[in-house]
Amino acid sequence: MKSIFLALFLTCSIAVSAQFQERINYEVVAEKATAQATVTEYFSLYCGHCFQFEPLVEDVKSKLKPGTKFEKSHVSYIPRGNPEAQLGMVKSYVIMEEIGGEKEEEIKLYFFNQVHIQSRKIDDVATMKTLFIEKGITKEAIDKYFSDPKITAKAEKMAKEWELKQITNVPTLVVNGKYKVIMNSVKNMEEMMALVNYLVDKK
Structure with missing residues (x-):
């Protein structure tokens, strides 16, 4: 009986592996994978498709492999x-x-709402600061955040990451810092999560 279950497991594993192919379902965008299993969503608060994807993020998190x-x-x-x-x-x-x-x-949801529901023009830092203030952050606090060298350095680093991972549209998921999911290669959430979790195990 044990050998039957093992055979079935191996058959299913082989089927899943055969289902997903490099350059069709994913691209390799780095030589080394991250030490920890990681899924990164590249996105923009300006992006309409990212706004539509946002309600699905918690579902994505809940279906990731443990750890x-x-x-x-x-x-x-x-x-x-x-x-x-x-x-x-x-x-x-x-x-x-x-x-x-x-x-x-x-x-975050307020920014999304102002851009995509209210069609508010947010094209300068002054307007961005105003949105923070509207959500209860004091002017003094937000000015301090924007002038903080550590935050500026982190933002400048993040601003370059999409180029390193060859991101050409958003939202896009990158798994283990190495595998970029070709988002339009999957038909639904189930297929996407099967692909993501397959790549989580791939080093």
């Missing part, structure tokens, strides 16, 4: 031709992470 870390990285190529807004929004997201907790999520 897998989930993180987000804000890209800096949107909006085109506006360097202040590009880095400013990355810095805004880094500040949200610094604030942390429920407030981080509240502010």
Whole structure:
């Protein structure tokens, strides 16, 4: 009986492995994988598809293999031709992470809502600061966050990550820092999570 279950397990494993192929379902974007199993969502608060994907993030987290870390990285190529807004929004997201907790999520969703539901023009740092203030962060605190050298350095580092991982559209998932999921190669959440978890095990 034990050998039958083992045979079935191996058959299923082989079937899953055969289902996903490099350059069709994923691309290799780094030589080495991260030490810890990690899934990174590359996204932008300016991106409509990212806004639509956001409600699915908790579902993605819940279906990851145990011990897998989930993180987000804000890209800096949107909006085109506006360097202040590009880095400013990355810095805004880094500040949200610094604030942390429920407030981080509240502010992030507020930014998404203002851009995609209210169609608010957020194309400079002054407007971004205003949004933080509208969500209860004092002017003194937000000015301090934006001028903090550590936050600036973290934002500048994050602003370069998408290029290193060859991100050309968002949202895109990168697994273990090495495997970029070709998002349009899967038909639904079940297929996407099967692919992601397959790549989690791939070093």
